[in-house]
Amino acid sequence: MDIEINQQNQEDQQRVAIFKALADDNRLRIIRVLYQAQREMTCGEVGAQLNISKSTVSYHFKALRLVGLTNTRREAQTKYLSLQRATFDHFLPGFLDSL
Template sequence: MTAARLTDEDAATYAGWFKALADPMRVRLLHLLAGELRPMTVGEITEHLPIGQSTVSHHLKTLAEVRFVLAERHGTSTRYEVNTACLDCFPAAVRAILGRP
């Protein structure tokens, strides 16, 4: 069985996803949000990681750009949560890259 051809657009999207996950702290941050199962502020996230708020914000921006996390404004603060669509999309992307149905 031959797998579907990987389009240039899909390859670029998937490369962006892996680039966003190429930093161990972003992986830890995503793991934290996934484990909490609730939106969190930057301050709450900072309490759980050994980095400052500006660094957390930078990592969240990177993860939000590829839609791994979603940001929701609440007045003057923003809460971040895992994009649950990633639970389906990311494994499918890995299968596509590896040529698996």
């Protein structure tokens, strides 16, 4: 019982974190771009679509990564971004397709 309650609280902490991560226009745009591209993209590629400084872009990438909404893969100097479908499917089933 306590375990169930704690379990739920823990999941809710994750939910809150994920919603916070999605509650921003720039991050929503990042997600849409990745979703529509249907492939991984470089940070620079995605960042070019947002009209903000690169430090801010990096800040948003990190926010998404920290809550498990995106993945990062490094190759030489460039990093590739992709959506982590499992997180969306678990916490927000159907959301990506509604974008």
